[in-house]
Amino acid sequence: MTRILKTVLEKTETTKKGTDSYLDDILVDDSMVSASDVVEHLPRYRLIAKEPEPVEGAVFGLRLERDGTGNLVFRRGNEIPKVKDEMNKRELFSLCGKLGRGVVWCDASSIATGAVLEIGGVVVEDGTWQRKKDDYHHINVSELDAAIKGVNLALKWGQREIKIRTDSVTVAGWMNLVLTTEKRVCPKGAAEVLVKPRLGISRVLIDEFGMKIRVSEVPSGMSKADALTRVKKSWLKVKEEQDEKLEVCAASSLRAKELHGTHHLGVDRPLFLARNVSPNISREEVRRAVRACVRCESIDPAPRPHLTGELSVGEN
Incomplete structure (x- = not known):
């Protein structure tokens, strides 16, 4: 045009x-x-x-x-102040924050949380925080932590009007309810007591610093923070022992075998219980125990096929 x-x-x-x-x-x-x-x-x-x-x-x-x-x-809509000959880090952040509006990209995974601050289409700072081995928070809680870290990152750069981009539909809905105050946020599940205090922190930051925030959901592959929370799958794999023969509910760890074989709880709960006894046990060891479990692998709602036919009679 x-x-x-x-x-x-x-x-x-x-x-x-x-x-x-x-x-x-x-x-x-x-x-x-x-x-x-x-x-x-x-x-x-x-x-x-x-x-x-x-x-x-x-x-x-x-x-x-x-x-x-x-x-x-x-x-200009905002006057650019005169630049001093010498500035400290905080003064420089404040000056850069007045040159454009910021966009915060945030993401979380099982190994880390990350946030990227973009001002005027240029990435000015990013950060990654590795999750602890004993961090069993739900992924939505970690995604909310990443969003709050991104807001704090924007505040250091003097940003008061930002856009938050997250790939979590749940977190985007929570944040929008906090911003609009149309109705109360009522998260459900075991993580409810963890979600509400974090949403309260975000509400305090908005009110205290007079921030204007807009939150939207983006596909995971388009998030600029996605690369900060991902590593190659080969880095996470545990080298399997070639001479080890897995028996029923057997794994490289005897403790993982016992915990899974008692109630067949899957991977997460046996991993949590096993690390209370053996902190060095890995998720892959517990996963191998589940995969090798005959009882878990044999669950089939219809193990025997039936011949097809018609449910009808010739006469009354």
């Missing part, structure tokens, strides 16, 4: 010299060509124009105002 409009305006010498365009907006210099002539010129090339308006307000991302003498001058 930009190229089409520019080509049409260059068809005559007066409109070429007396106009300037950006996308579908046209700025007309009345001293060279009248706005009515431009409006009449566009329909000749099947372009429709609305009624011209006097320029008083925002143009091309700048504020157009009249100074004390009545002349039109361009101003």
Whole structure:
């Protein structure tokens, strides 16, 4: 559209010299060509124009105002302060925060939480916090922690108006309810007592610093914080012993075998109980015990096939 409009305006010498365009907006210099002539010129090339308006307000991302003498001058929406010869880290963050609006990308996984701060389309800072081995928080709680860390990161850069991008639909819903205050947040499940205090912290940060936050959900693959919380799968694999023969509910750890074989609870709960006794036991060892369990592998709702037929009788 930009190229089409520019080509049409260059068809005559007066409109070429007396106009300037950006996308579908046209700025007309009345001293060279009248706005009515431009409006009449566009329909000749099947372009429709609305009624011209006097320029008083925002143009091309700048504020157009009249100074004390009545002349039109361009101003920014926020004045850039003078830069000192020497600045500390906090002063530099505050200055950079006034140059554009920030976008916070946050993500979490089973191994780490991460946040990326983007200002004006440029990544200015990111951070990754590795989760402890005994961190059994639900993934939604970790995603909420990542969002709060991202807000704190934006505050250090002097940002007061930010956009939060998360790949968790649940966390985006919680944060939007906190921002709009339309209704109370009622998280359910065992993590309820962990979610509410974190949402309270976010509400305090917003009120204390007068922040304007918008939260939206993005696909995981498009999140810029996704790379901070992922590693190669080969790095997480435990080298299997070639001479080890797995028997019923057998694993490399005898403790994992006993805990799983008692109640067949899956992976997470036996892992939690096993680490209380043997902190060095890995998730892969417990997972191998579950995979090798004959009882768990033999669960089948219909182990024997039946011949198909018709449920009908010939006569009453």
